[in-house]
Amino acid sequence: MISVQHDDFSISRECEYLVEPGISGAVATFVGYVRQFSEDRKAEFFLQHYPSMTESVLEKIEQAAHKNWPLQKTRIIHRIGKLEVGEQIVFVGVSAAHREAAFAACQYIIDILKTQAPFWKKEGERWVEAREKDNQAAEKWLTKETNDDR
Amino acid sequence: MHIKLRYFAQLGEALGRSEEILELAGPCSLSSLKEQLIGRDSGWKKLSEAHIKCAINQELVFTDAALKDGDEVAFFPPVTGG
Numbered sequence: 001m002i003s004v005q006h007d008d009f010s011i012s013r014e015c016e017y018l019v020e021p022g023i024s025g026a027v028a029t030f031v032g033y034v035r036q037f038s039e040d041r042k043a044e045f046f047l048q049h050y051p052s053m054t055e056s057v058l059e060k061i062e063q064a065a066h067k068n069w070p071l072q073k074t075r076i077i078h079r080i081g082k083l084e085v086g087e088q089i090v091f092v093g094v095s096a097a098h099r100e101a102a103f104a105a106c107q108y109i110i111d112i113l114k115t116q117a118p119f120w121k122k123e124g125e126r127w128v129e130a131r132e133k134d135n136q137a138a139e140k141w142l143t144k145e146t147n148d149d150r
Numbered sequence: 151m152h153i154k155l156r157y158f159a160q161l162g163e164a165l166g167r168s169e170e171i172l173e174l175a176g177p178c179s180l181s182s183l184k185e186q187l188i189g190r191d192s193g194w195k196k197l198s199e200a201h202i203k204c205a206i207n208q209e210l211v212f213t214d215a216a217l218k219d220g221d222e223v224a225f226f227p228p229v230t231g232g
Contacts, residue, residue, distance in 0.1 A: 032232055047231065048159055050224060053208035078231060090232050110232055118205075119231025120159035127160040130201075130228030 001074070002058040004049060006081040009091055018073045018095040028102035030110045032090040034083050043124035047080045047089070050118035054078070057117045065094065065109050068145065069101040076109060078119060111137045151176075151219035153183065158226035164196055174217075180206065181214045183223065201228055 001017075003009075011031060018027050034045050062074050077091040092109045096102040115138040121128040153172045162168045174183075184204075188194050196202065204211055205224045217223065 049231070050156070050158060050205075050208070050226070053205060053224070056208055114232035115229065116210075117231050118158070118226065118229050120227070121230045122159070127163075127227070128230040130230050134232075 002055060002062060002076045004051075004054050004058070004078050004080060006079060008079070008088060009077045011088075011091065014075050014077070014091055014093050018075055018093045020072055020095065023097070024072055024095040025097045026099040026102040027093060027095045028099070028106035029091065029093040030106050031088055031092075032110070034085050034087050034089055036085045037123040040124065044122075045083050045085065045124075046122040047078075047083060048120045048122065049078075049080050053118050058113065061109055061112045061116065064112070064145070065105045068108065068148075069094075069096065069105045071096050071101060071105055074105070074109065076113070078113075078117070080119070108141050111141055114138065151178075151217075153178075153217055154220075154222040155187075156222065156224040158224065159230075161196060161202065161225055161227050164193065178217050179214050180204065180211065180217060180223065183217060197225055202226070203228065 011029065015027055015029065018024070037043070037045065058076050062076060065071060065074055072095040075091065075093040079089050083089065092106055094102050094105045094109070096105070114134045151174050153174060154169065155172055156169045157165050157167060184197055188197050203226055206215055206217070207222050
């Protein structure tokens with residue numbers, strides 16, 4: 001399930017959603033936060049996105065994770081709009097029978113999201129630049145997917 | 151035909167707009183649309199920068215494509231969410 005929203009989320013509530021009692025053996029989660037980016041306390045942090053494309057990209061990432069690993073549930077929440085330093089930005093959670101699939105799928109989802117989902121961060125007056133390290137992290141998974149399909 | 155154009159993040163700020171409707175006289179490809187936009191003035195040369203991505207109807211495109219009436223074409227810099 002995916003959500004793109006301004007409202008904050010509760011990690012414990014999302015974990016409850018992910019766990020299927022007696023069936024789930026593992027839940028892995030990733031939470032991203034707004035880091036302090038300026039000495040200026042009035043500097044604003046803002047997240048822009050491309051409505052409708054965002055949702056379709058996130059759904060595709062979720063489907064690909066289910067295809068690649070034996071997962072039970074997946075949950076992606078990404079916040080948008082004006083956020084404060086220290087606030088939660090993104091939640092990725094997956095449940096599975098065993099930890100290997102849970103860890104891998106959780107990392108896969110956030111790595112692909114960071115390079116494909118149309119979100120842009122603005123710190124004060126400055127738009128954040130994309131990092132090559134993020135591209136490499138996503139590329140690693142995508143190369144693996146192509147090889148596995150052969 | 152009408153094409154809806156959208157520009158995001160620093161690209162939208164640099165171009166001074168986040169969206170517009172463009173009326174085209176006849177059939178048009180993505181590459182000729184881009185050429186037309188880049189020809190507006192020097193600020194629009196940004197669209198030809200290698201890192202600028204393009205989506206047609208919310209799908210990323212990497213090659214040229216024919217546009218049809220009502221299409222939405224978006225240009226944006228590399229994404230930075232998560």
